[in-house]
Amino acid sequence: MVPLNVQPTYLCPLCKAPLCAGEATMVCPKGHGFDRAKEGYINLLPVQKKRSKDPGDNKEMMKARRLFLESGAYQKLSDRLGELVLGLPVKPNRILDLGCGEGYYTHRLQQGLAKAGIQPQFYGLDISRAALKSAAKRYQQIHFCVASSFETPFETAFFDLIMRIYAPSKAEELKRLVKPGGYLLTASAGPMHHFAVKKRIYDTPRLHEDKEEQIDGFELVSSERLQWQLDMDTPELILAFLEMTPYAWKFTPEARRQLASEPFSCELDFRINLQRRML
Template sequence: MYLCPLCQQALVLNNKQYQCVNRHSFDQAKEGYVNLLPVQQKNSQDPGDNKEMMQARRAFLQADWYRPMAEQVGATLQPLQVTTLLDLGCGEGYYSNLLQQQLTIEEQHGIDISKSAIRSAAKQYPQVHFAVASAYSLPFAAGYFDAIVRIYAPSLASELSRVLKVGGHLLTVTPAPEHLLQLKQAIYSEVRLHSDAVTDITGFQHVARERLSFQLTQLTATDLMQLITMVPLGWKFSAAVKAELLAQAPAIQCDFYLDLYQKVAKA
């Protein structure tokens, strides 16, 4: 299932320990996940979002505010007959779980650099294989997956191409121009909208783009606070601006691009 992150040899699970022929070993946690992020691939002692951001995101997503986007991701993948799927930067596993319910997937994986997020995901969704791992050094064999879902997560094009089968698909979700517009308007006098350009990804052909827009119209103050806390934009809010926005409780615009790419064969 996995490759050793140190020598790229196959890992074999034996008595809750993944081992390779070079005797590198990685324990399977009691929750079922495995940590395949060696210290030399970490950019800090505890990489990933901080605890406050993680808890806010988990609560916000589990309240299903972004469910329309998650369901659209599943609907886009449905005709592709995906049997092996990777959720890149899966966090606490919200999207992994919904995709598992929507699609007929034989083997589903989720990776994230946050150990806390992966522990939470593995506890809640044991039907998915979760690992702590870097998107820049994926612990999977070449051509392993039919499809990869990348919702906001940074990644390396060469690694995406390596682990996808020829003809396999990459589905990215990125902010469209008016995403979270009201949050931007609260902190900037002049708002800069997100780009509408399609990103070229080496080794892939862009197949299709869908734009999904909807409003969050019944957010409580708690919900809105969770949204502010979980997004990078949240660091820009002063206490006064945050209090004013929470008192106003405006409808919040959600605006996403879903871009479908297909891996092309090398010439």
């Protein structure tokens, strides 16, 4: 594991100068200061750059996500991502989980690499303060920051690997962050993902678009689909699963109760792309 005394490296979100770490505050040469929360994360999303008072997933959504993920329902995805990282020809020294949420995938990748004797510095970034409050409290060996995935507080070519699961981002920012020869590992929805949920909402549900994402400045190393059927038989797990989907708001309270009243089976379908930053 990364020692606790290893200081994270960030840029000031206001002037882009390096931030110097103190015990409770990080300050840039121009005097812009950012406090470290008691849980351990640092908030690098200035008020003037927020689109809402408290952007990202709220506390209730985070609780549902944690309950669902800790059930092991998505462990196959986590395991496959770990296998791909372990298979890289060069072991990464710095890894960013972009849009890390409550830190489930970040932590599991860190654990998997540690078992193989690989101990890079891990960073997790998310726009949700509620998510990172939970993540930083539980996973103290990972550097977590609240920031936008479109304008991250890191130096150019800072990371050997970025993992991005669903999170929105800009191609230009990804290209800037990954060092030449480094990797971008992404997971997104495949064609059949959550189709059983869609059938509860739409008369004629459509498949997700399936694409091997190609980002300028990267070359595609591999692209694959990971599919399995998820069977859920407890109301708590079914409702937590629904809360994780982008369709939760389409369900009335009565429709939610009906969905959770009996075992529910749903398709999981992920498109996993591994891309290499061109030299």
